[in-house]
Amino acid sequence: xxxxxxxxxxxxxxxxxxxxxxxxxxxxxxxxxxxxxxxxxxxxxxxxxxxxxxxxxxxxxxxxxxxxxxxxxxxxxxxxxxxxxxxxxxxxxxxxxxxxxxxxxxxxxxxxxxxxxxxxxxxxxxxxxxxxxxxxxxxxxxxxxxxxxxxxxxxxxxxxxxxxxxxxxxxxxxxxxxxxxxxxxxxxxxxxxxxxxxxxxxxxxxxxxxxxxxxxxxxxxxxxxxxxxxxxxxxxxxxxxxxxxxxxxxxxxxxxxxxxxxxxxxxxxxxxxxxxxxxxxxxxxxxxxxxxxxxxxxxxxxxxxxxxxxxxxxxxxxxxxxxxxxxxxxxxxxxxxxxxxxxxxxxxxxxxxxxxxxxxxxxxxxxxxxxxxxxxxxxxxxxxxxxxxxxxxxxxxxxxxxxxxxxxxxxxxxxxxxxxxxxxxxxxx
Numbered sequence: 001x002x003x004x005x006x007x008x009x010x011x012x013x014x015x016x017x018x019x020x021x022x023x024x025x026x027x028x029x030x031x032x033x034x035x036x037x038x039x040x041x042x043x044x045x046x047x048x049x050x051x052x053x054x055x056x057x058x059x060x061x062x063x064x065x066x067x068x069x070x071x072x073x074x075x076x077x078x079x080x081x082x083x084x085x086x087x088x089x090x091x092x093x094x095x096x097x098x099x100x101x102x103x104x105x106x107x108x109x110x111x112x113x114x115x116x117x118x119x120x121x122x123x124x125x126x127x128x129x130x131x132x133x134x135x136x137x138x139x140x141x142x143x144x145x146x147x148x149x150x151x152x153x154x155x156x157x158x159x160x161x162x163x164x165x166x167x168x169x170x171x172x173x174x175x176x177x178x179x180x181x182x183x184x185x186x187x188x189x190x191x192x193x194x195x196x197x198x199x200x201x202x203x204x205x206x207x208x209x210x211x212x213x214x215x216x217x218x219x220x221x222x223x224x225x226x227x228x229x230x231x232x233x234x235x236x237x238x239x240x241x242x243x244x245x246x247x248x249x250x251x252x253x254x255x256x257x258x259x260x261x262x263x264x265x266x267x268x269x270x271x272x273x274x275x276x277x278x279x280x281x282x283x284x285x286x287x288x289x290x291x292x293x294x295x296x297x298x299x300x301x302x303x304x305x306x307x308x309x310x311x312x313x314x315x316x317x318x319x320x321x322x323x324x325x326x327x328x329x330x331x332x333x334x335x336x337x338x339x340x341x342x343x344x345x346x347x348x349x350x351x352x353x354x355x356x357x358x359x360x361x362x363x364x365x366x367x368x369x370x371x372x373x374x375x376x377x378x379x380x381x382x383x384x385x386x387x388x389x390x391x392x393x394x395x396x397x398x399x400x401x402x403x404x405x406x407x408x409x410x411x412x413x414x415x416x417x418x419x420x421x422x423x424x425x426x427x428x429x
Contacts, residue, residue: 001427004130005033006121006142010059011042011223012267012339013136016158016200019219020134021048023416024423032128034121034142036113045224053120054141055113057174061085062110063273066171067357068097075168077379078277090275111177118180121145132427134198137161140174140189147186147193152426154214156198159338160366161359162207163191170359196426198419200342202409204370205363214422217413220323220343259313260330260394262288263349264297265322265340270356278356280378282307284333287386289314293394296325323347330400331393333386335378336360341367348407350399352389354378371402 003024007014014035021031025048033043036054043050067082072094076082081091086105091097121141125133125148133153135142146153155163161170176182176189187193197211200218266281281303288295295314297304304316317325322340326332326347334340336355341363344351351373353364364375374389393399414422 001029001132001424002128002130003029003031003423004125004128004133004142004145005031005048006054006133006135006139006145007033007035007039007043008059008136008138009036009038009054009057010138011039012337013138013158014039015046015221015223015339016218016342017134017136017156018046018048018221020156020198020216020416020419021046023420026417027420029420032124032130034124036117042223046221051124053124054139055116055120057113057117057138058109059138060088060269060272061105063269063358064088065102065106067273068094077377078274079379080275080277083272083275088272088275106177114174114176115178115180117141118144118176118178118184122148122184125149132423134423137163138174140176143189143193144181144184144186147181148184152196152429153194154196154198154423154426155194155211157200157207157209159342159359160201160205160207160363161338162209163194163197164208164210165362166208167359167362170362200410200413202345202370202406202413204372204406205345205366214419215413216419217415218342218346218410219416220321220346222321222323222339222343224321259292259294261294261296261328262291262390262394263325263329263332264288264295264299265332265334266297266299266303267335267337267340270335273358274356278335278378279306280335280354280356280381283381283383284354284386285310285314287383288333288390290383290387291390291394293330296329298322298325331390333390336364336367336375338363345372345403345406346410348400348404350393350403352376352386352393354381354386370406372399372406373403374399 024031032051033048034051036056037052040050040052064083064085070076118141122145125145133142133146136156143153181189194211197209198216199213200216270278289311297316322343326349329349331350332344333352336353353375355361355364356378367373368375
């Protein structure tokens with residue numbers, strides 16, 4: 001069987017597809033990943049075969065643009081305005097980004113690369129003739145190519161956000177500014193065109209969709225890290241339970257004293273999307289450093305440098321796959337991104353989400369509703385409130401119990417290897 005993946009230019013959104021790609025290859029199937037040139041090296045390092053023919057859609061521009069729209073609609077929670085969609089500089093007023101500028105930039109940054117992606121995906125599919133197409137929510141060119149060829153398409157969700165969410169101000173599913181779906185004679189792009197979704201979430205965080213769900217165990221892949229190309233959990237974990245990679249020497253051994261370990265994770269792209277008001281990491285570190293706990297911070301070099309001198313109970317890690325760090329932690333504090341949220345669920349670790357923008361608010365709300373964590377919007381997150389929330393996660397057994405129940409629910413879902421059997425049947429229809 002030939003399987004074509006199409007992915008966006010946002011690594012965190014296609015990383016969840018990697019274990020399925022491994023499982024397909026381990027089952028003897030051919031997998032090709034249509035991607036933008038900027039993603040080619042990372043796809044190859046994940047152990048998959050890139051085909052870098054898609055357009056370079058500017059994801060940061062789209063996120064900033066959505067933030068400006070929300071600010072104009074009165075849905076921007078911060079005191080300061082969002083960054084300028086093009087330059088990233090703080091806006092002095094919302095009028096600084098005009099409709100004319102929007103039309104010009106959208107043509108360059110949205111319509112043109114979208115048309116390239118749509119045409120390239122259809123051309124590749126016609127030449128390679130896949131039996132099945134798997135795509136993620138920001139790469140609808142995969143759905144287009146499958147419709148043109150008349151083969152099944154499966155949308156691989158990355159977390160709690162689904163195809164039919166009604167979150168105010170949240171626009172995750174790309175539109176079709178070039179009219180490509182109509183141009184190729186397959187109707188108009190809309191959520192109801194999606195017929196099958198791979199859903200990695202436990203029931204309490206289930207995404208909203210009208211498509212047929214294909215449940216699959218979430219197997220964390222957080223990038224190659226120190227282990228070389230394709231570094232991640234082994235295939236045995238797909239069948240035999242969760243893969244809790246060892247805490248390596250760089251992450252440190254479990255604390256000899258009875259102090260709990262708290263992990264702090266902050267996304268590299270949050271500040272670029274939201275601006276200076278998303279610089280919450282120093283506040284988080286100050287809050288948790290004041291607890292009787294061992295604190296492990298995963299951060300970029302720039303974010304780590306901004307923290308300044310750290311107390312003895314705080315260590316900073318770089319380039320460490322998150323699935324290796326979280327086992328053994330008593331709590332994790334993060335920005336509400338789906339990647340860290342799902343990795344923490346798979347490890348059974350209680351979470352504090354401090355959402356900043358985009359789907360992070362939806363993720364955080366569903367996390368809090370599950371009982372496995374708490375949510376505090378980043379713009380309301382001061383030292384005292386963060387410390388209070390983490391203290392609650394550490395001191396209330398109910399959060400640990402709920403997190404462990406969700407971990408067991410994830411383990412009980414079909415592994416990627418077992419899902420391959422369902423995909424083979426779908427492609428054979």
